[in-house]
Amino acid sequence: MAEASFDFVVVGGGVVGSSIGLGLARRGARVAILDQGDTALRSSRVNFGLVWLQSKGDGMPEYGRWTRRSADLWTEFAAYLQDLSGIDPEHEQKGGIAFCLGEAEFEHRRNTIQRMHNQVEPWVYETRMIDRKAVEALYPGVRFGPEMVGASFGPHDGVTNPLRLLQSLHGALKRVGIAYRPDAPAQAIQSDGGGFVIDTPAGPFRAGKVVLAAGHGTTGLAATLGLEAPIVPERGQLIITERVAPILPIPASGVRQTRDGTIMIGTTHEAAPDLTTRATTANAVHIAERIVRLIPDMARVKMVRTWLGLRVLSPDGFPVYMESETHPGAYVAICHSGNTLAAVHANDLAEAFLAHRLPDTLAPFHPRRFHVSQAA
Structure with a gap:
């Protein structure tokens, strides 16, 4: 017996899943978000907070257009989140x-x-x-x-505060009536009478449609529904400094100053097939050496902490969106730039899921691209 019935169940409560779920509920759908809570490998909490366009889409122009669309939506999206949740995601778009x-x-x-x-x-x-x-x-x-x-x-580039963004999203979910369940990670999904039943430790959930947006936890569940979610995990380490007077008014790829005065410095790129998240001194030294070459006075600023997170990357680094051919109504959404794409996920992508048809503009993001020879 299913615990409750919804139009959509979104598996994954990070920035990607929460943005999609919010967009669905905003348009009238009954939505549950099933999450792993604090034990999840939460890329949403350990990233640089960039809302970034200038490096996106080399080799896939559709990704550039998709990212620009999200950048253009972000100011309104941030205001909507703050109005709903009372929490400012601290979005700025100064370039x-x-x-x-x-x-x-x-x-x-x-x-x-x-x-x-x-x-x-x-x-x-x-x-x-x-x-x-x-x-x-x-x-x-x-x-x-x-x-x-x-x-x-x-x-068109900018930033958000990744921690406050996730907090404001989760606050907004409650205001629009989403059933957010941090105690209910999806364990298995079965088709059932034109819909789906999702088994969790908190009991089963029934939905007409299901969206898999659980980052590193997506791949195994996707395969059972005829979906593909190829992920190549990558570690990225950051350094956080003590608070200093404002000196960096414009964010940069690799260094930005937060509103509270700390400076975030990064980052590394390492393959992480074992999904370990242990920061290393060698990485911290590498990051520190480059920032001192850029800004010598940074040598006198104290490092407070360093941490490491896991990027959710497809084999070519671009997002993956698809609907299952064998289980219509089952979707997958994985990407690296969850912060950047949050606004377009909560708008255009949510509308596509509600319409039960991914538009032609999203066809290049289908994982079939990994099976087609690029030499032709």
């Missing part, structure tokens, strides 16, 4: 920087930006390269090291 140390990095970045511009319409990125003098004008309180020769600047 973003990717620093270049040395001419080789600058030329590589310039080539990447030009290549991405060539793949899409001019309005998508609007990222441009700027020289050292222009960078210094953006950061009047910073003395940069001699290796910093310039940067790329993306006018």
Whole structure:
């Protein structure tokens, strides 16, 4: 006997699952979100908090358009979350920087930006390269090291506070009537009379449709429903400093200052097939050495803590969205940039799930791309 019946059950209560669930409920669906609670490998809590466009979509222009769509929705989305939950997700959209140390990095970045511009319409990125003098004008309180020769600047980039974003999402879920169950991780899912029954430690849940958005916990459940959720886990380590006076008004890929004055510095990229999350001194040293090359005065700022999280990456780094052909009404949604895509997930993706049809614009994100030779 199923405990309760819903239009949708979303498996996963991180930023991705919560954003989708909120979008569904906002449009009138009866929604339950089944979550693993504090024991989950929660990428939503251990990330840099960027809402970032300028690096997204090289090789898949549709991802660039999708990300730009989300960036454009984010200001309204943040206001909606704060109105519902009373918690400010601390979204800012002042633009973003990717620093270049040395001419080789600058030329590589310039080539990447030009290549991405060539793949899409001019309005998508609007990222441009700027020289050292222009960078210094953006950061009047910073003395940069001699290796910093310039940067790329993306006018649509921004940040959010990842902890407050998740808190505001969970607060909003309650306000729109979602049954959020942190004690009910999905253990098995079966088709049942045109719908689905999801077995959990808290009992079974019935739904007309199910969305798998549980990050690293998605793959096994997906396979039972004819879905694919290929994930290549990747570790990323961050450093957090003591509070200092405001010196970094513009966030950058690899360094940003939070509203409370701490500076976040990162990050590393390591394969993590064993899903371990142990931070290392070697990684911290690597991160610290680069930031001191960029801003020598950072050598005098105290490191308070360091931590490591797991990125949810598909084999090519792009999101995966699909509906099962064998179990219609079962969907999968996995991505790395859950913060960046939260606004479009709560709007366009939720609307697609409600319409029972993923639009053609999302076809490139289907995992069939991993089975098609790119040499043809």
